[in-house]
């Protein structure tokens with residue numbers, strides 16, 4: 001057993017989507033040598049760890065979330081020697097490495113799946129979830145009516161047979177059968193392989209889908225948006241599987257684990273991260289990121305609801321405080337850019353909104369996760385046609401909208417553009433030169449965001465009002481302030497639809513975080529128990545010295561006060 005230091009409680013994690021970060025050899029695709037050349041930039045921001053979206057061998061049907069070899073680096077990213085060098089260069093800078101572990105499914109090109117399909121008697125058959133189809137009125141139907149998280153049936157027919165395999169995501173992502181102990185043995189070995197290389201932790205992709213309810217059967221829930229979800233979300237053996245990974249491998253290393261949850265039930269969510277459960281250190285809970293779309297369906301926008309945002313952002317901080325640990329997230333590779341949502345008028349308030357969002361999010365309790373480009377206020381791209389979108393999900397959903405629901409193509413495109421994951425995946429904007437400095441001129445795999453001449457790292461660093469420098473200040477403040485790191489969160493003005501106000505409290509010391517989440521100036525009165533004469537401004541995205549009991553906050557103004 002390794003001593004657990006809980007280093008992640010003081011960590012700041014920077015997420016890299018390797019395809020789009022930095023293209024070192026000018027072939028249009030980001031790579032490990034490119035990443036290495038930017039480590040100082042990441043370190044200077046104040047990050048202490050990097051989470052890499054999948055670097056493994058993969059046919060890239062879902063850009064790496066379909067792994068064909070868990071122990072190999074994708075040749076477009078580099079070699080295993082490049083990876084080892086990346087580890088060494090990170091170590092030199094005190095940056096820990098967190099790997100993405102996609103264990104709900106593999107690629108259909110993984111050797112296990114190819115064997116399973118080629119030979120029905122192979123032991124690999126039982127690595128996956130394969131069942132005969134059902135015959136009805138002379139037609140062959142899938143074994144159950146479950147719907148994939150990427151739309152359409154969750155079953156694909158195996159060519160030339162009446163058998164189907166389960167895929168909760170794309171057809172090229174067959175689900176692993178976690179019931180099979182041999183699968184879990186493989187997974188333990190894979191994790192050990194990376195931990196022995198010095199990796200400090202894992203982000204578990206859609207982990208709460210690993211366990212399914214057996215025997216598999218139809219979902220008869222009439223109102224359920226996604227048929228089958230009650231049989232594959234938070235399944236009966238989830239807690240047991242997580243504990244097994246801890247007992248068998250994680251506990252031997254000083255690791256950090258964060259699970260990406262898919263629509264988790266709140267009771268289960270809490271159990272996953274309870275310290276005493278021995279399951280995960282934390283989860284991503286994206287509730288606040290559903291505050292401007294309908295039922296969490298990102299392609300169906302709805303007016304921004306600040307009450308929902310506050311509940312989503314601050315709820316877990318309050319709920320998990322005594323028993324677990326939390327994460328703080330504004331963006332990732334599956335989301336639109338934060339300055340381009342929540343009803344923000346980006347053209348007018350990009351700097352204010354970017355710094356506002358950072359302040360109100362990362363002054364909370366939990367480990368901050370910063371997604372590449374967020375630290376310079378990158379915006380959504382102005383895509384003009386479907387063929388600029390590389391994410392298969394954009395196309396699945398477009399097809400469902402136009403074919404199944406007969407939406408006009410223009411409308412479908414506009415909806416897709418509201419929620420497309422592609423916005424997060426355009427190349428990182430380093431400067432205003434050729435291809436935004438992403439590479440030396442080869443056409444990037446995903447088109448650039450045309451805003452790059454105005455929004456790029458070089459320009460931001462030289463600007464009077466720099467988002468990056470604001471992040472630096474914010475992260476430095478957190479690092480040095482025990483209340484910011486460990487204080488308990490308390491929500492104030494819970495009913496306000498314009499202001500977000502909360503305090504952090506530790507051993508009699510208090511911080512007060514105040515933000516005007518709107519484009520209009522707002523009057524704000526200090527919550528009871530706080531006195532203007534005893535508060536000092538520690539951080540703000542406007543100039544402010546003057547303090548009164550009642551103040552007017554400008555558009556997207558955010559302030560950290562400290563009680564003195």
Ligand code: GLC
Pocket residue numbers: 062065066102169205206260333334
């Ligand atoms: C997670 C990943 C996403 C991927 C999906 C299937 O949600 O973040 O990018 O498509 O899982 O692996």
Ligand code: CA
Pocket residue numbers: 023024025026027028029030031076
């Ligand atoms: Ca490259």
